[in-house]
Amino acid sequence: MKKIVIAGGGFAGVELYKTLHKKLHGSPAVRFQMVSDKNYFLFYPMLHEVATGSVERNHITQPLREIVNCCVETVTETQIQKIDVAQKKLVTDSGEINYDYLVVALGVRPNYFGIPGAHENCTTFKSIDDAVVVRNQLIDHFEKAAREKDAAVRKELLATIIIGGGPSGVELAGQISDLIHTELRELYQEVDIHEASITLIDAGDRLLRQMHPSLSAAAAARLQKMGVTIMLNAKVEGCTKNGVTVAGSGELRAGLRVWAAGMESSVRGLVAAELLAAHGGLATTASLQLVGHPEVFVIGDVAEIVFPEKVMVPQTAQAATAEAAHAAQNMYNLLTHQPVRPFKFVSKGDIVPIGDWFAVGQLGAFRFSGRIMWIIRRYVFLQRMWSLRNRTKVCLDWIMRALMRRDTSRL
């Protein structure tokens, strides 16, 4: 019997299990084991809605044991410390795990690019806990501002800085603005809402650089209309507990500082350096296997295709699941002595929501912004959730949100 270990229970790991399991169900020849540091799958695209109270936190998570539940040896919640491809084993906090075939789907983690104070003084935006911290800090600062007499202190408390003008930063800025100008404006009458500010900082010359420039412009115009200040070509030089220092602009003081600026591969430090490619991902072949190790498949954000030539694949859930489905077929081919095939990514489109009832998106050659895009995005992402239970819960959250106030309790 061969043991297939899937490292990482995110978009790529779960999709690979689902697709490969369908092909191998009932076969006595294989058993699966999933290893991940959280016991649940997290649906990141709705994290900004959790951070602003539109969606409940446990409505976008699902226990891995519910999803990975057939032909499985076990699902292990533990931190992987080392991947030893020579000995075919993982070294984890709970001991060693041997494999015959390995799937590495460990994703990425925040990268502070060595900026002083960023790690200590900014909240990242990559987990449920991060979303809860953002929500709590925002509401806590409104509570404090409501009883603060000093105008300068109030302004600092009510200031939010988001570093990173990619999809996560843009989505979050839009949602926070929405929350401030609806529920928080109504509930905190003692606070002058004009003292609240949101600043979105990016080192590049436009927001949403993976999209067409016209959509970047539409996103910027929408955010500015929502009261968000956008700073482009702005290099963050340091962060403190009071604010962020930007080259040429000095220190901008803000109570809430969110780091949404960059990610690095989660396998840095877990594998031998020679297995890494130029950007820190695992050096991967076009058939999604680790270079020199055909028994190891690499998928999702951690994959960096470099052989026989470099291929850029975006770090999105869409690409991660496409890679996973392809790798599942290739692993099946390997197990049944058939040739593996190269992966080719064809984007189905990208949509970024900005506050309520507005999104920018490109679908093939078509580019749109506005309500229709926002509705399409909601529909598409709802379909991508694994369980009917989560889909129903999120739908109910959205209905409640349309009919009544968001919950602004500080949890």
Ligand SMILES: Cc1cc2nc3c(=O)[nH]c(=O)nc-3n(C[C@H](O)[C@H](O)[C@H](O)COP(=O)(O)OP(=O)(O)OC[C@H]3O[C@@H](n4cnc5c(N)ncnc54)[C@H](O)[C@@H]3O)c2cc1C
């Ligand atoms: C806020 C946010 C919003 C996003 N919105 C969108 C969107 O709208 N559309 C879109 O297409 N994409 C979006 N993305 C990107 C998308 O979520 C990622 O591209 C996708 O999750 C990649 O899948 P993955 O399986 O490679 O990694 P992940 O889904 O991150 O899964 C990796 C898993 O490995 C686990 N892990 C990591 N290191 C270890 C370790 N050492 N030991 C054990 N387990 C470990 C992690 O905890 C995680 O469960 C968003 C991302 C974020 C952060």
